[in-house]
Amino acid sequence: MVPTLMKLKLLLFIATFNAATATDPNDVASVKAIFQSINSPPQLGWPANGVDPCGQSWKGITCSDTRVTQINLSNLALTGTLPYGLDRLTSLTNLDMSNNNLVGTIPYQLPPNLQRLNFAHNNLTGTLPYSISNLTSLTHLNLNHNQLQQPLNLNFLNLSTLSKLDLSFNSLTGDLPPTMSSLSGITTMYLQNNQFTGTIDILANLTLNSLNVENNNFTGWIPERLKNIDDLQTGGNAWSSGPAPPPPPGTPPIPKSNPHHKSGGGTTTGQDAGSSTKDEGRKSGIGGGVIAGIVISIIVVGALVAFFLVKRKSKKSSSDLEKLGKQSTAPPPSNEAHEVTSVQTSSVLDLKKFDTSASMNLKPPPIDRHKSFDNNEFSINSPIVKKTVTPPADVQSYSIADLQITTGSFSMDHLVGEGSFGRVYRAQFDDGKVLAVKKIDSSVIPNDFTEDFIEIVSNISHLHHPNVTELVGYCSEHGQHLLAYEFHKNGSLHDFLHVSDEFSKPLIWNSRVKIALGTARALEYLHEVCSPSVVHKNIKSANILLDTELNPHLSDCGLASYIPNAEQILNHNVGSGYDAPEVALSGQYTFKSDIYSFGVVMLELLSGRKPFDSSRARPDQSLVRWATPQLHDIDALAKMVDPALKGLYPVKSLSRFADVIALCAQPEPEFRPPMSEVVQALVRLVQRANMSRRTTFGSDHGGSLRGSDDPAIRDVQIGT
Incomplete structure (x- = not known):
């Protein structure tokens, strides 16, 4: 009895000890994921099988009780990538992995309560994940000296606590987002050495002490308010010269000194274009804005005077025509009078003809004498024909409320990916149905383009193929545009090949051939069966989704073809390794560029390497x-x-697979075979390897399975 009681006490002591020292399991999993993704560096001294970073005081880890609160791994010559799953570190407030040699992209799953995030001085690529917009406690964001690209697609409305923002020395493009004006707590902003465009007017009212926008492509004028801050650096941009235009009506006067300006200092740092004009204007008592306002006023008054003179002249011409009509019933003697009369009696004004006559004869349109001045005589009223598009009947219309409920209000927990056109969320419905909901960015389809969006939905809804991701629903409410697709729980081919974890298994050779053949059939359907034909324009492993049986489903089909400015958006991704050489030169996508991109995907399947690393x-x-x-x-x-693959593949099958790649990835587009021939070459490969029962798919809506004697197969030079 006594030994048993002693054992119970010992077990209770051990359990109490473990409870007092063990780290939260979610934090352990995240810390171990970091360790694996940075190639298990020995300089950290973390135990390979350790499970208690808090209790064992691992290097760079700071804890409070059982939760990890800070991770500081800077200046340790670390390699590898940033891991996924960091959002489980819910108590982490400081994440610093700066001054290392990390590569890859910034993961969209970030600790939700971060206050300081520092990935500076690495080799990170890609874009800034939109999830940064939801880090509401963030005070310092430092990403300088990386290789980040694309526009700054962040919403700063929720980042009111941000005081320091450093994005310098990257390759970020586009205009500054309007929501930057809501950074009420910002004091320091470094944007130098990027490729930003547009103006910096949205920064004018921020409480900045330090601003550096050097070496970008900014234009316009430097706002007067910014010229008074303590540290302003603006060189290396295309600023406009001369006086700036007057501020909009109702703009408060410019303060004589910035609230943060040092007392006792009589000079400012605004040595940029226009500063000398500003000083001269102050000496004379008349500023450049006042002068510009006077000039604009003179122009407006002159325009009004000219308008009424023309109006009076046109009335006189009109009365002369009436007199001429009373004196004689004969047609007007001049073509000119006939032309004016025809315009008067016409119920619809042809704008094109009006523009031509106005430019040739310099005569105003006739004035309706019965219309008052208040009836907007300055405008030409022509009927606006709105196209009416009937919503497709075979896809379901969802409300914003429905999708908010099923995606947790589009929370980070439901975010499964980000693409060129928007973010994708996992939607879980009460009946067990799961969908992938793509929330399209307003920069891709503006809020007021509802009719155009319905037309896009209608076009995509006509695409049906076993290897094309099916569109099952859409939402167009309150300026939001969303597409709902079938959900494939195995994720993307990109994740299978490049994002490993303890649960993932490598794809065997047969599965890789199966994925290549299914994707080829999807492209054959788009290129050669659909009417009109569809160019995908965005073929990559991240857009090839895998179901439970590893059948491929090509996503985003038709999206880039039907969105008006899609090519401009996709051109920001040039350099990813998927684009054909001619796309980099012209920016134009064709069937042949799709085939090249497919060849790159096949290379990924063969080598397991990224298109650009x-x-x-x-x-x-x-x-x-x-x-x-x-x-x-x-x-x-x-x-x-x-x-x-560990050498487990048929050598002949590998050689034939490589031959297909060589044909697709040729630099000259005219030598790349059509997708129907690529399909038949892969079918031949499958048949010869005696794999057809395991890799072929049923009906493929046009991707016919021709026999091995078909000349279309022989034309594709596959080695035997």
Whole structure:
């Protein structure tokens, strides 16, 4: 009895000890994910099988009780990438991994209660994830000296606590987002050495002590308010010269000194274009804005005088025509009078003809004498024909409320990805149905383009193929535009190949061939079966989704074809490794550029490498440039194969697979085969490897399965 009681006390003591020292399991999982993603660096000294970073005081980890509150791994020569799943660190307030050699993109899953985020001085690429917009406690954001690209697609409305923002020395593009004006707590902002465009007017009313916008592509005038801050650096931009235009009516006067300006200092730092004019204006008592206002007033008064003179003249011409009509019933003697009369009696004014006559004869349109001045005589009233698009009947219309409930108000917990056109959320319905909801950015489809969006939905709803992700619903309310697709729980091919965790298994060779064939059939359907044909324009492994049986489903089909400015948006991704050479030169996407991108995806399947990897030596960063010279060398080819396959593949099948890649990824578009021939080449490969029962899919809506004697297969030079 006594030994049993002693054992119970010992077990109770051990349990109490573990409870007092064990780290929260979610924090342990996240810290271990960081360790694995940065290649398990020995300099950290973390135990390989450790489970208690708080109790064992791991290097760089600070805890409070059982929760990790700070991670500081700066200046440790770390390599690798940033991991996914950091959102489980709900007590983390400081994450600093600056001054290392990290590559890849910034994950969209970030600790939700961060106050300080520092990834500066690494080699991070891609864009800033929109999830940063939801870090409501953030005070310091430092991402300088990386290789970040694309526009600054953040919403700053919820970042009122942000006091320091440093995005300098990247390759960020586009105009500054309007929501930047809501950064009420900002004091320091560094944007230098990027490729920003537009004006900096939205920064004018911020409480800044320090602002650096040097070496961008900013235009316009430097706001007067900014010229009074303590530290302003604006060189290396295309600022406008001369006096700035007057401020809008109702704008408060410019304060003589900035609230943060040092007392006792009589000079300012505004040595930029227009500063000398400002000083001279103050000496004379008349500013540049006042002068510009006087000039504008004179122009307006002159325009009004000219208008009434023309109006009086036109009335006189009209009365002369009436007199002429009373004197004789004959047609007007001049073509000119006949032309004016026809315009008067016309119920609809042809704007094109009016523009031509106005420019040729310099005569105003006739005035209706029965219309008062208040009836907007300055405007030409022509009927506006609105196109009416009937919503498609075979897809469901959802309300914003429905989708907010099923996505947790589009929370980070439901976010599954970000693309060129918007973010994708997992929507869980009460009946067990799960959908993938793409919330399209307003910069892609403006809020007031509802009719155009319905037309896009209607066009996409006509695409039906076993290897094309099915559109099942849409939402267009309150200026929001969303598309609901079928959900595939295995995620994307990109994740399978490049994002590993303890649950993932490498794709076997048969599965890789199966994915290539299914994707090829989807493209064959878009290019050669659909009427009108559809160019996808955005073929990449992240847009190939896998179901539970690893069947591929090509997503975003038709989206880039039907969105008006899609090519401009996609051109921001040039350099990702997927775009054909001609796209980089012209910005135009064609069937042939789709085929090239498909060849790059096949290279990913063969090698397991990313299309562009800046962490590798410069000659090896571009997958196509590195791989294509070796595709016909069987010895070199064996060394290129994804190590995850562990040599388990048929050598002949590998060689034929490489031959198809070589045809698709040719630099000259005219030599790339059509997708129907690519499909038949892959079918032939499957048949020869005796894999057809495991890899072919049922009806493919036009991707016919032709026999091995078909000349279309022989034309594609697949090695035997």
